[in-house]
Amino acid sequence: SSVFAHVAQGPEDPILGVTVAYNKDPSPVKVNLGVGAYRTEEGKPLVLNVVRKAEQMLVNDPSRVKEYLPITGLADFNKLSAKLIFGADSPAIQENRVATVQCLSGTGSLRVGGEFLARHYHERTIYIPLPTWGNHPKVFTLAGLSVKTYRYYDPATRGLNFQGLIEDLGAAPSGAIVLLHACAHNPTGVDPTPEQWEQIRQLIRSKGLLPFFDSAYQGFASGSLDADAQSVRIFVADGGELLTAQSYAKNMGLYGERVGALSIVCRSADVAVRVESQLKLVIRPMYSNPPIHGASIVATILKDRETYNEWTIELKAMADRIISMRHQLFDALKARGTPGDWSHIIKQIGMFTFTGLNSQQVAFMTKDFHIYMTSDGRISMAGLSSKTVPHLADAIHAAVT
Numbered sequence: 001s002s003v004f005a006h007v008a009q010g011p012e013d014p015i016l017g018v019t020v021a022y023n024k025d026p027s028p029v030k031v032n033l034g035v036g037a038y039r040t041e042e043g044k045p046l047v048l049n050v051v052r053k054a055e056q057m058l059v060n061d062p063s064r065v066k067e068y069l070p071i072t073g074l075a076d077f078n079k080l081s082a083k084l085i086f087g088a089d090s091p092a093i094q095e096n097r098v099a100t101v102q103c104l105s106g107t108g109s110l111r112v113g114g115e116f117l118a119r120h121y122h123e124r125t126i127y128i129p130l131p132t133w134g135n136h137p138k139v140f141t142l143a144g145l146s147v148k149t150y151r152y153y154d155p156a157t158r159g160l161n162f163q164g165l166i167e168d169l170g171a172a173p174s175g176a177i178v179l180l181h182a183c184a185h186n187p188t189g190v191d192p193t194p195e196q197w198e199q200i201r202q203l204i205r206s207k208g209l210l211p212f213f214d215s216a217y218q219g220f221a222s223g224s225l226d227a228d229a230q231s232v233r234i235f236v237a238d239g240g241e242l243l244t245a246q247s248y249a250k251n252m253g254l255y256g257e258r259v260g261a262l263s264i265v266c267r268s269a270d271v272a273v274r275v276e277s278q279l280k281l282v283i284r285p286m287y288s289n290p291p292i293h294g295a296s297i298v299a300t301i302l303k304d305r306e307t308y309n310e311w312t313i314e315l316k317a318m319a320d321r322i323i324s325m326r327h328q329l330f331d332a333l334k335a336r337g338t339p340g341d342w343s344h345i346i347k348q349i350g351m352f353t354f355t356g357l358n359s360q361q362v363a364f365m366t367k368d369f370h371i372y373m374t375s376d377g378r379i380s381m382a383g384l385s386s387k388t389v390p391h392l393a394d395a396i397h398a399a400v401t
C-alpha cells in the first residue's frame with residue numbers, strides 16, 4: 001500500500017473551490033461570481049490590447065533571450081513599479097530609500113515581505129482587518145508572523161467600523177505590523193475616506209506601528225491609478241517606513257503571469273541597500289528568481305508614454321464597467337421592490353460587493369439559481385453582465401423574501 005495512504009483529503013480553497021463547483025454544474029444559466037477575475041460584458045476573460053501589443057513588441061525583438069533574471073527580478077520593472085505606486089516625484093524614490101524586488105504577483109510579494117519581517121523585524125505580530133482576503137492569515141502565519149485582527153467592517157451599516165479600527169490599532173503593542181488594503185478592500189468593498197486615512201496614519205505613526213500595504217487593485221477601484229494610491233502616498237510623504245505588495249493581476253489582467261512587486265521604503269539609502277541584500281536571501285532558497293515574461297510586459301507598457309496612456313484608458317474602461325454593474329444591480333433590486341436597503345451596492349468600491357447575504361441565502365441561490373459565490377455573501381461584480389443582472393436580482397429577491 002502507499003506510503004501516503006494516511007494522507008487525508010484536504011479541504012477545497014474557499015474561494016477557488018467556488019469555481020470548481022461552478023465548473024461541475026451543467027445548468028445553462030449558471031453564473032460564477034466567486035473568483036475575482038475580470039470578465040467582459042460577454043462574460044469572457046479579457047487580455048488588454050496594450051498587453052497584446054507589448055507581447056508583440058517583445059516577440060519581435062531579437063535581442064530578447066530567456067536567461068535567468070537576477071534574484072530581485074527585472075531592474076526596469078522594479079523601478080517603474082515603485083514609481084507607479086509611490087508617484088513619479090516621490091522623495092523616497094529620489095533619495096534611493098526604496099528597496100523593490102519583483103515577486104510572484106501580490107501573494108508572493110506578501111509572502112516575501114512577511115518572511116523578511118519575521119527574520120529581521122523586532123515585532124512579530126501582524127494585525128489584519130476583520131474580515132480580509134482569506135489567504136492573508138495563512139500567508140503571514142506560514143511566513144513566521146503571529147496574526148491578530150483589528151475591527152474593520154460593521155455589518156449593521158455595511159460600512160467601516162472606524163471607531164473599532166481606531167480602538168484596536170490604538171491597543172496594539174508598539175511596533176506591531178498593520179496590514180492595510182491600499183484601496184478596494186477585499187471582501188467588503190469598504191475603504192476609509194481620505195480624512196479617516198489621515199487619522200489612521202497619525203495613529204500608526206504616533207504608536208510606531210509598521211504599515212504593510214496590500215495593493216492588489218490600483219486603478220481598479222476608481223479608474224484612477226493616482227487616486228487609488230493616495231492612501232499609500234500619505235504614509236510615504238511623512239518620511240516614515242512601510243512595505244507595499246503590488247499585484248498586476250487585476251489592473252493589467254496578468255493573473256496567470258504572476259507578476260508583482262514588494263517595496264520596502266526605508267529611512268535612508270544605506271538601510272535600503274542592506275534590506276535588499278536580505279530580501280535576496282529570503283528569495284533565493286524559495287524560488288531562486290522570478291519569471292521574466294510578465295515583468296517584461298509590464299515594463300514595456302510602463303516605460304513608454306503612449307502604451308502607458310493606452311493602458312490607463314483600458315483600465316478605466318474595466319473600472320467603469322464594474323461601477324455600471326453596481327448601478328444596474330441596485331436598480332434591478334429597486335424595480336423588484338426587494339426588501340432592505342441595498343445602497344451599499346453602489347457605495348462599495350472595487351471588484352466586490354459584500355451583499356450582506358448569509359451563508360444559507362448563498363446556498364439557496366446556488367441551489368435554486370445556479371449562482372456561485374463565496375459563502376460570506378461576497379459577489380464579484382466583474383463577473384456580472386447586463387444579461388446576468390436580472391437573474392441575480394431575481395435570486396437575491398427570492399433569497400430575502
Ligand code: PMP
Pocket residue numbers: 036104105106107108133181186214216247248249255260
Ligand atoms: N491581496 C488581495 C486583497 C487580493 O484580493 C488578491 C487577489 N485576490 C491578492 C492580494 C493577490 O493576488 P495575486 O497573487 O493574484 O496577485
